Amino acid sequence: MNSYKKMIFIDLDGTLLNSRSAVSKTNKKIIKKLIALNYAVIIATGRNYHEAAKLTKDIEGLAYITTNGSHIVDFDQSEIFNKPLNKKILISVINNLEQYQNLIYYITSPDEIIAKNKYKIFKNILFMEGFGKLFSLDGIIRLINNYKLISVTEKDDIINFLDQREMKVQKIYVMGREEELKKAKKNICQNFNGRIKVATSGNHNLEINAAEISKGHALKFLSKKWGIPLEETIAFGDGNNDLELLETAGTAVAMENTDSKELLKRADLIAPNNDHDGVAKMLIKLIPEDLL
Structure with missing residues (x-):
């Protein structure tokens, strides 16, 4: 069993990535700090692992939920879950x-x-x-x-x-x-x-x-695997493939730039948009004791 303080799940496109498909310096800085402080930070994306790892190559110590939850990679980049289509x-x-x-x-x-x-x-x-x-x-x-x-x-x-x-x-x-x-x-x-x-x-x-694949199911899988209660999880997303992720997380954060009314209904909080370091700014508000 791990002793992570919290699990933080972050979507890529429209969430962590800006309009140029890049992770901003501010977002990188905050995520690196959280990893150093023993927070489990997990990328949760519809992209495959190859793409997700390339996009976040400057941040060491991430785990990955990819292709909407059908593939999960641990912090050491070893595969811990793989559910392909029949x-x-x-x-x-x-x-x-x-x-x-x-x-x-x-x-x-x-x-x-x-x-x-x-x-x-x-x-x-x-x-x-x-x-x-x-x-x-x-x-x-x-x-x-x-x-x-x-x-x-x-x-x-x-x-x-x-x-x-x-x-x-x-x-x-x-x-x-x-x-x-x-x-x-x-x-x-x-x-x-x-x-x-x-x-x-x-x-x-x-x-x-x-069937039964979603980012939300993947969150539950990791919560059980690492012994971290759902209440100690935070999730960020902007698309309809993030609905179950936000529904499952203890704290659900939708991005201001989302077009999904359903996502907004399920969110506890709204972060600034993905071109204005929304993920980093919301994390500072949620975890001020470690980030301020």
């Missing part, structure tokens, strides 16, 4: 998605992203960001940073690839227009009810994991 279900879901010509999808493992066409992914990011927002300086830098960060392997026939190789796929990430995504979500939920978990981190995506 292969038959995975292939069936992909076949289901293939009927939607305007949707783009890719599959992820802890270290890989497999897609039919990586350029279509970034074309879709252009659409999702909105051209006015994207072609600000921050938008351009964010797109470039994401392009450098995401290492995509292209496969024309993903199902054939999966048949030939054992790959622990934690998540299917689907992008497209909101209306078509709603149709796809309804169809998938009806056909695979209880066998998969469908979440979203924005209006233009779906994130499909194994």
Whole structure:
């Protein structure tokens, strides 16, 4: 059993990361100080481990909940939980998605992203960001940073690839227009009810994991593993894939920049936005005895 003072769970995009997909100096400073003072700081993200570790490479001593809770890595970077999608279900879901010509999808493992066409992914990011927002300086830098960060392997026939190789796929990430995504979500939920978990981190995506996978379940898993009561946990998030995380944590913090009304309803506190060191500022308020 560990003797951590508290567990602090922090989402990446829209929360710890600013609009340039970077961790600010202030956020880094506060998190490093907490780690040095024996607080357990855990990144909780929909991204895979490879991406999450790259984005936070300047901060030593983090644990990671990745791909929405299907993969957990301890502070020494050893794997302590891995729940991939069942292969038959995975292939069936992909076949289901293939009927939607305007949707783009890719599959992820802890270290890989497999897609039919990586350029279509970034074309879709252009659409999702909105051209006015994207072609600000921050938008351009964010797109470039994401392009450098995401290492995509292209496969024309993903199902054939999966048949030939054992790959622990934690998540299917689907992008497209909101209306078509709603149709796809309804169809998938009806056909695979209880066998998969469908979440979203924005209006233009779906994130499909194994059943009973969520950041909230991962929080409970670590709470039990490390012997830290839920009351001694703090969670930060901005998207709908953070709903169960905030619902489970002792103290739930939503970011000011969230578009999720549901998240705001479940939050105990609202932190300043992700471009103004919201995570660091709220942590100083919550733990003044160690941070002031």
